[in-house]
Amino acid sequence: MLLNKLSLLNYKNFETETFSFDPKINCFVGHNGVGKTNVLDAIYHLSFGKSYFNPITSQNIKHGEDFFVVEGEYEKETGSEKILVSAKRGQKKIIKRNAKAYEKFSEHIGFLPLVIISPSDRDLITEGSDTRRKFIDGVISQGDSKYLHTLLNYNKVLAQRNSLLKYFAANNTHNQDTVDIYNEQLHQYGTEIFNKRNQFLEDFTPIFLNRYRAISSGSETVSLAYSSQLKEKDLLLLLQENALKDKLSQYTNFGIHKDDLSFEIDEHPIKKFGSQGQQKSYLIALKLAQFDFIKQQSKVNPILLLDDIFDKLDEQRVEQIINLVHDENFGQLFISDTHADRTENVIKKVGQSYKMFKL
Numbered sequence: 001m002l003l004n005k006l007s008l009l010n011y012k013n014f015e016t017e018t019f020s021f022d023p024k025i026n027c028f029v030g031h032n033g034v035g036k037t038n039v040l041d042a043i044y045h046l047s048f049g050k051s052y053f054n055p056i057t058s059q060n061i062k063h064g065e066d067f068f069v070v071e072g073e074y075e076k077e078t079g080s081e082k083i084l085v086s087a088k089r090g091q092k093k094i095i096k097r098n099a100k101a102y103e104k105f106s107e108h109i110g111f112l113p114l115v116i117i118s119p120s121d122r123d124l125i126t127e128g129s130d131t132r133r134k135f136i137d138g139v140i141s142q143g144d145s146k147y148l149h150t151l152l153n154y155n156k157v158l159a160q161r162n163s164l165l166k167y168f169a170a171n172n173t174h175n176q177d178t179v180d181i182y183n184e185q186l187h188q189y190g191t192e193i194f195n196k197r198n199q200f201l202e203d204f205t206p207i208f209l210n211r212y213r214a215i216s217s218g219s220e221t222v223s224l225a226y227s228s229q230l231k232e233k234d235l236l237l238l239l240q241e242n243a244l245k246d247k248l249s250q251y252t253n254f255g256i257h258k259d260d261l262s263f264e265i266d267e268h269p270i271k272k273f274g275s276q277g278q279q280k281s282y283l284i285a286l287k288l289a290q291f292d293f294i295k296q297q298s299k300v301n302p303i304l305l306l307d308d309i310f311d312k313l314d315e316q317r318v319e320q321i322i323n324l325v326h327d328e329n330f331g332q333l334f335i336s337d338t339h340a341d342r343t344e345n346v347i348k349k350v351g352q353s354y355k356m357f358k359l
């Protein structure tokens with residue numbers, strides 16, 4: 001899969017801009033704030049229908065403008081594809097594939113597999129469990145559209161159940177039969193998601209450990225574990241047994257919305273005990289494993305975006321990663337960096353075709 005051409009109109013700091021890409025390596029270089037990350041984000045937008053960095057659509061429209069359009073021309077094994085994402089202030093975003101609008105954005109997820117490695121990945125270690133659940137969901141969804149659909153259903157029922165609990169508390173009333181209907185639905189969707197997450201971790205962990213070993217030369221042991229209340233008990237039982245707790249807290253205390261991943265190094269949480277370098281290596285191993293996993297599932301090389309790589313990696317490690325595209329294993333690579341010379345020196349060594357874009 002290749003992205004041949006990208007056109008931007010009023011996207012963040014770009015008014016109108018068109019880029020024609022190299023099939024292997026593309027580098028965006030320039031001073032801070034010129035829009036290097038924004039170009040990568042536009043490419044991300046075409047795969048996921050949203051920004052990786054700023055989920056508020058209106059803030060992705062250029063200041064003072066009314067709308068943005070991002071358009072990409074791809075070459076897939078099945079033929080060429082034109083994907084367009086557009087947003088107008090106050091209106092619903094539109095995603096079109098070959099001029100036909102998607103009814104549901106979820107149908108588009110996984111069509112253009114993509115992995116991004118960015119300094120903001122550190123949120124996976126530092127932020128709450130929500131960020132880690134999003135990571136798991138993102139990886140699974142790219143290869144399993146039914147999973148995303150089930151997850152959306154689960155979240156809808158969960159929101160309804162929470163509103164109902166609040167409504168009962170506000171009106172000093174309670175109807176367990178209605179709660180039970182939601183319990184059944186949460187149980188059905190939640191168990192399906194739990195099973196898929198569990199299976200995913202089983203498949204993904206060895207891939208991740210392999211990647212970490214390769215990056216760190218095996219000097220420390222790391223682990224990745226999935227924690228879920230559903231490992232202890234069936235969700236329906238948990239919901240029934242904790243009915244009073246939910247009633248008092250006006251909130252659903254049990255379910256897959258409480259799942260988390262634990263990241264450990266030598267059996268201690270990496271957040272507290274990992275050095276900065278170890279944390280970086282852990283995150284890169286996670287992302288490269290994501291790449292391997294999606295590739296295994298979709299049988300295509302995902303597009304790889306490396307944002308601000310030298311912020312995250314030393315020169316040797318960048319070279320090591322860029323070398324990966326030398327193999328047939330990797331597909332098209334997009335890189336952003338502040339120093340043109342530094343990036344070009346590393347890329348030249350790889351001996352692949354490349355294109356530099358000075359912004």
Ligand SMILES: Nc1ncnc2c1ncn2[C@@H]1O[C@H](COP(=O)(O)OP(=O)(O)OP(=O)(O)O)[C@@H](O)[C@H]1O
Nearest residue numbers: 012013032033034035036037038059060061062063
């Ligand atoms: N909606 C918007 N309208 C206009 N400009 C915007 C909008 N959103 C972001 N920007 C501008 O985009 C620029 C940041 O772009 P970006 O993050 O791509 O920079 P960068 O080249 O990657 O910089 P760095 O090297 O510091 O990472 C800032 O100048 C910011 O003001």
